[in-house]
Amino acid sequence: MTPKKISRPQPNMLKAEWNDGFESIISLKVLRENCPCAECNEAKRESGSSNLLQTFAAGKYKISKLNQVGNYALNVEWEDGHSTGIYSWDLFRDIFEKNKLNDKDIK
Numbered sequence: 001m002t003p004k005k006i007s008r009p010q011p012n013m014l015k016a017e018w019n020d021g022f023e024s025i026i027s028l029k030v031l032r033e034n035c036p037c038a039e040c041n042e043a044k045r046e047s048g049s050s051n052l053l054q055t056f057a058a059g060k061y062k063i064s065k066l067n068q069v070g071n072y073a074l075n076v077e078w079e080d081g082h083s084t085g086i087y088s089w090d091l092f093r094d095i096f097e098k099n100k101l102n103d104k105d106i107k
């Protein structure tokens, strides 16, 4: 399954329409929190430790650019400069299925 259209219905949301007819909207925060890169996985693994300071970087949940990687994945560049995440279509679809916003959230 591959997305045929990706759009941004709200500044903090991303919508994907797929070639099998499925479509959903998620928040960019969720997309960032599911970043599959090594750095983010490491941070997630360590987030159980009490001495880790939770920080917020400006632009962390804003996309500056989407780059398709071959025909199998999407690379997301975030406004805080983070750009190592490669989302395979399987992962991307999984995020869109599990974190689908409902109409109430979108309005």
Ligand SMILES: [Zn+2]
Pocket (backbone or CB within 6 Å): 035, 036, 037, 038, 039, 040, 041, 082, 084, 085
């Ligand atoms: Zn990452």
